[in-house]
Amino acid sequence: MQTSRRSILKGSILASLAGTMGATAMGASAAEKQAALPKKEYDLVICGLGIGGIVTAIRAAQDGLKPVILEKMSSASGNTIYSAGFMLGVNTKMQQEKKLETGDTVDKFYEDMMKVSQGRGDPKLTRLVAEKADETLNWLHDYVGVKYAVGMKLVWPMLQRAHLTIGEKKPGGTQLMLYLLAKAKELNVPIVYNAKAVELLDNPQNGKVIGVKVKSKEGFEEYFGKYGVVMATGGFSANKMMLTMMAGVPAANMPVRGSHSVTGESILLTGPYFPKVVNVDQYHCGPIHGPTGANPLNIVNTGIAVSKETKRYTDEGKTYVQMSRDTAALTRDNWGYMIVDEDTHNLPMLKNDWFSYSSHKAPVYKADTIEGLAKEAGLNPVELKKVVDEYNAALKAGKLGELTPPNTHKNPRPILKAPFYAVPFQGGMTATFGGPLINTNGQVLDTEGRPVPGLFAVGNAAGGLFYDNYVGGAQLTSASVIGRQIADYVKTLAK
Numbered sequence: 001m002q003t004s005r006r007s008i009l010k011g012s013i014l015a016s017l018a019g020t021m022g023a024t025a026m027g028a029s030a031a032e033k034q035a036a037l038p039k040k041e042y043d044l045v046i047c048g049l050g051i052g053g054i055v056t057a058i059r060a061a062q063d064g065l066k067p068v069i070l071e072k073m074s075s076a077s078g079n080t081i082y083s084a085g086f087m088l089g090v091n092t093k094m095q096q097e098k099k100l101e102t103g104d105t106v107d108k109f110y111e112d113m114m115k116v117s118q119g120r121g122d123p124k125l126t127r128l129v130a131e132k133a134d135e136t137l138n139w140l141h142d143y144v145g146v147k148y149a150v151g152m153k154l155v156w157p158m159l160q161r162a163h164l165t166i167g168e169k170k171p172g173g174t175q176l177m178l179y180l181l182a183k184a185k186e187l188n189v190p191i192v193y194n195a196k197a198v199e200l201l202d203n204p205q206n207g208k209v210i211g212v213k214v215k216s217k218e219g220f221e222e223y224f225g226k227y228g229v230v231m232a233t234g235g236f237s238a239n240k241m242m243l244t245m246m247a248g249v250p251a252a253n254m255p256v257r258g259s260h261s262v263t264g265e266s267i268l269l270t271g272p273y274f275p276k277v278v279n280v281d282q283y284h285c286g287p288i289h290g291p292t293g294a295n296p297l298n299i300v301n302t303g304i305a306v307s308k309e310t311k312r313y314t315d316e317g318k319t320y321v322q323m324s325r326d327t328a329a330l331t332r333d334n335w336g337y338m339i340v341d342e343d344t345h346n347l348p349m350l351k352n353d354w355f356s357y358s359s360h361k362a363p364v365y366k367a368d369t370i371e372g373l374a375k376e377a378g379l380n381p382v383e384l385k386k387v388v389d390e391y392n393a394a395l396k397a398g399k400l401g402e403l404t405p406p407n408t409h410k411n412p413r414p415i416l417k418a419p420f421y422a423v424p425f426q427g428g429m430t431a432t433f434g435g436p437l438i439n440t441n442g443q444v445l446d447t448e449g450r451p452v453p454g455l456f457a458v459g460n461a462a463g464g465l466f467y468d469n470y471v472g473g474a475q476l477t478s479a480s481v482i483g484r485q486i487a488d489y490v491k492t493l494a495k
Contacts, residue, residue, distance in 0.1 A: 037213070037220050037221055037222045038221045038222065039221070039222045039223075039224060040068070040221065040222070040223050040224070041223075041224045041226070042066050042067060042068040042223065042224070042225055042226070043060070043065040043066040043067060043225060043226045043227055043490070043494065044056075044057075044060050044065055044066070044067040044068070044225050044226075044227055044228065044229075044230060044487075044490055045067075045068055045070065045211060045212050045223045045224070045225035045228075045229045045230070046067055046068065046069045046070065046229075046230040046232055047070050047197045047212060047229065047230065047231055047232060047233050047265065048069075048070075048071065048078065048231070048232035048233040048234060048265075048459075048461065049069055049071035049073075049076045049077075049078065049191060049232075050076070050078035050079065050080045050232055050233075050234055050459055050460075050479065051078075051080040051176065051177070051180065051459065051476055051479045051480060051483070052232045052458035052459030052460075052461070052479035052480070052482065052483045053069055053230065053232030053458065053459070053483070054069065054076075054177075054180045054181070054184055054483075055140075055180065055458075055479065055480045055483035055484060056230055056232065056458060056483035056484075056486050056487050057069050057184060057189045057487075058144060058180065058183050058184055058187060058189065059483060059484045059486075059487035059488065060486075060487040060490060060491075061184075061187040061188075061189050062143070062187070062487075063487055063488065063490075063491040064491070064494075065227075065487070065490060065491065065494060067189060067487075068189075068190045068191075068192065068223060068225075069184075069189065069190070069191045069192065070192050070195040070197060070212065070214055070223060071191060071192065071193050071194075071195060072194070072195060072196035072197070072261065073193065073194070073261050074193050074194055075193065076177050076181065077259055077260075077261045078234050078259050078261065078262060079173075079234060079237075079258040079259045079262060079430075079431055079460070079475075080173050080176065080177050080476065081171075081173050081174045081177050081259075082171070082173060082257070082258040082259060083171065083172070083173030083176075083258075083475075083476060084164070084171050084172050084173065084472075085164060085165035085171055085172020085173040085174070085175060085176045085476070086154055086155070086162045086163060086164040086165065086172060086472070086473045086476070087133075087137055087140075087148075087162075087163045087165070087473050087476050087477045087480070088109070088133055088137075088155075088161045088162065088163065088471065088473040088474060088477045089133050089134045089137040089161060089163055089477075090102065090104040090105060090106055090108070090109050090130075090133065090134060090159075090161060091104070091134055092134045092137045092138055092141075092150070092163065093138050093141065093142075094137070094138075094141060094148050094150045094163060095150050095151075095160070098150055098151050100150065100151055100160050102159050102160045102161070103159065104159040104160070104161060106130045106131055107130075108159070109130040109133065109161070110126055110127055110130035110131075112156075112157055112471055113126045113129065113130065113465075113470075113471055113474060114126055116468070116469050116470060116471050117465070117466055117467040117468060117469070117470070118467055118468050120279070120467035120468070121464070121465050121466060121467055122437070122464035122465060124439070124440055125438070125439075125440060125464050125465050125478075125482075126465060128440045128481060128482070128485070129465070129474070129477060129478045129481050129482075132481045132484070132485070133477050133481060136477070136480045136481045136484055137163055137477075137480075139484070140179075140480065143183075144179055144180060144183045145179055145182070145183060146165060146176060146179045146180075147165070147166050147167060147179075148163040148164060148165060148166065149163070149164045149166045150162070150163050150164075152164065154472070154473075155471065155472035155473055156471065156472065161473070162472075162473055163473075165179070167179070173476070176476070192214075192216075192223075194216055194217055195214045195215075195216050195221075196214060196215045196216070197212045197213070197214055197233070197265055197269060198213055198214065198215050198220075198269075199212070199213040199269065200212060200213075200229060200269050200270065200272070200273075200455070201213060201222060201224070202273075202454075206453065207273075207452075207453060208228070208453035208454040209228055209229050209273070209452065209453065209454035209455040210224055210225065210226075210228070210229075210454055211223055211224035211225055211229065212225075212229055225454070227454065227490045227493050227494065228453075228454030228455060228456060228490070229454060229455060229456065230442070230456040230457070230458060230486055231265065231266040231269070231270065231436070231444075231455070231456065231457040231458070231461045231462075232457070232458050232459055232461055232483075233262070233264075233265040233266050233461045234259065234262035234266070234431075234459060234460045234461055235262055235264065235266075235283075235431055235432030235433070235434070235435060235460035235461065236262065236263060236264030236267065236432050236434075237256060237258065237259075237262050237283065237429045237430065237431050237432045238256050238259060238260045238261060238262045238263050238429075239262075239263040239264045240252050242263075242264045242267070243283075243429070243432075246280040246281055246432075246434065247280070247281050247282075247283055247432070248281070250325070250328040250329040250334070250427075251283055251285070251328065251429065253328060253334050254285060254324075254328050254334065254426065254427050254428050254429040255288055255290030255291075255426055255428050255429070256428065256429050257285075257286060257288050257293075257295075257428040257429060257430045258429075258430055258431065262431075262432075262460070265461075266435050266436060266457055266461035266462070267280070267434075267435060267436070270436050270444060270452075270455065270457075273444070273446060273452045273455060274446050274447050275436035275437065275444050275445065275446055275447070275452065275455075276436065276437040276445050276446060276447050276449065277434065277435060277436055277437070277463060278434060278435075278437045278463040278464055279433045279434040279435075279463050279464070279466070279467050280432070280434030280435070280463070281434065282432070282433040282434055282466065282467050282468060283429060283430070283431065283432045283433055283434075284321060284430040284431050284432075284433065284466075284469060284470060285321055285324040285325055285328070285427050285428055285429055285430055286320055286321060286324050286427075286428055286430055287299075287300045287320055287323070287324050287327070287425045287426070287427065287428065288425065288426055288427075288428030289357065289360070289362040289363075289424060289425055289426065290334075290426045290428060291362075292360040292361060292362040293360055294356045294357045294359075294360035294362035295353065295356045296338065296353050296356070296357065296423055296425050297320060297352075297353060298320075298349055298350055298352075298353050299338050299340070299350055299353045299354075299423050299425075300316075300320050300323050300324075300338055300425060301316060301317075301319075301320060301323070301409065302338070302340055302344050302347070302350065302413060303316070303338045303339045303340035303341075303344060303413065303415060304316055304338070304339050304387065304388070304391050304407070304415065305323065305327070305336045305337070305338055305339075306336065306337050306339060306379065306384065306387060307330070307331040307332065307335070307336060307337075308331065308332050308333070308335055308337075308378075308379070309332065309380070309383075310374065310379045310380040310383035310384050310387065311383070311387070312387055312391075312403070312404075312405060313326060313327075313330045313331055313336070313405070314326035314327070314330065314336075314405060315405050315406055315407055315408055316407050316409050316412075317406075317407055317408030317409035317410065317412075318408075319469070321469055323336075323427075324426075324427035324428065325427055326427070327425070327426060327427040328426070328427035329427075334426045334427055335424060335425075335426055336424070336425055336426070337377055337379065337422045337423060337424050337425075338421075338422070338423040338425065339370075339373070339384070339387075339388065339415060339420065339421070339422055340413070340415065340420070340421050340423070341413075341414070341415045341416055341417045341418070341419075341420050341421070342417045342418060342419055342420070342421075343413070343414075343416075343417050344413050344415075345421055357423070362424075363424060364421055364422070364423055365377040365421065365422040365423075365424075366419050366420070366421050366422075367419060367420055368418045368419050368420070369418065369420070370384055370385045370388050370415075370420055371384070371385055373420045373421070373422050374422075376422070377422040377424070379422070388415050390403065391403070391407070391415065392414055392415060392416065394407070395412055395414055396414075400412055431460050431475065432460060433460070433463065433465075433466040433467060433470075434463045435457060435460065435461055435462050435463035436457050436461075436462060436463055437462070437463050437464045438456070438457050438458075438462045438463075438464060438482070439451065440485060441456075441485055441486065441489040442456045442457065442458055442462070442482050442483075442485050442486035442489065443455065443456055443489075444456060444457050444462075456486050458479055458482045458483050458486060459475070459478075459479035459482075459483075460475070460479075462482070465478055
């Protein structure tokens, strides 16, 4: 029996990438020597039960195909269920029924996505999302049964794009998944839990990806897809090794803000097919109190940020994403403290943040003097008094830009009225943006720009759409758009 070159590559690449995690790669020739594994056949095998995977499956079933979803955990556990659950549209049925005059257009949506990605988002993919968003949201509402609240200016650029998933469960992402699971059940879409994909299978004659080897509680099984395999496994935001290698130590040291089961299978398993992997150094992060999960989302832009050494270390006028990156990169042990006064504490916009800290039993330090606050928080009283006095003086003189680092906040607030508060937080990892580049059919492209036969990717398992940051709601929206595209493309292959 001859060992194919692809089998050698598969073994060597997987071993090099996963070796430190104790994984052992096994080429096709070795597998052939074993007793035949249980095999199950479908039209489309989908790895991962996030929004991208389940939308692909629902649309495939609607298109008359026979999909299966393989989920390595015992329930849906990707980033979808941790999200706020809002999606984006510019002129949906729901917006029309509310008679909203948004002034929004597909072109504006496209331009905003490209602007936030610093022009590095793939233009064709970005245009696809902008053009197909309304159609996709209408389908989710009419066919799947997702209920949305519209008319709110929840996200930049405040054009009433947001469609917030509503229902009994919070956050909205959990409710969104419940709607999708109910539709999948109605359509008899099989979902296999505790089924971890460990190897992609291919046709040795033509290299087409035709299935997945899965590890379950019962052992190993093989699932075959007549038209291929969809990687919907998310990014690698919970894989410390991959984060260290691709995004750096500060990113790897961030506590996870979302799912702890998103560990990079899309990159690890597709490696033998030489996909064009892009943007692996890019990720989204935000503030979090790591030990408890409390979220100071808006607090971090309302006062001054100091390190454990009681020094300002960042420009508080930056976005919460940039401040979180600075906290991870510029402070000892990735810890900062936001210092605010009573007037700021009582701002209505911060109500949810304070509730998050109290409900999660996260510490918030409080005192009637700045020196007393420093003692409560374990900071240097003399230094904190100096920092606060310098900040207040610069604010009064209109010279915040001359501080080191500068403070460029458009609406800076003084720290004058007792009691005073210190809020400990860290930069936290939300999601990674990198993965195999796909085309507008969701096909994974190789390093020469050619589709890998039978291999698809969706959501954060794919790369190309996001760089640096993203428009809020665009991740759920794009995963849904591309999931439908994959299913509809596969439908054309079935004719």
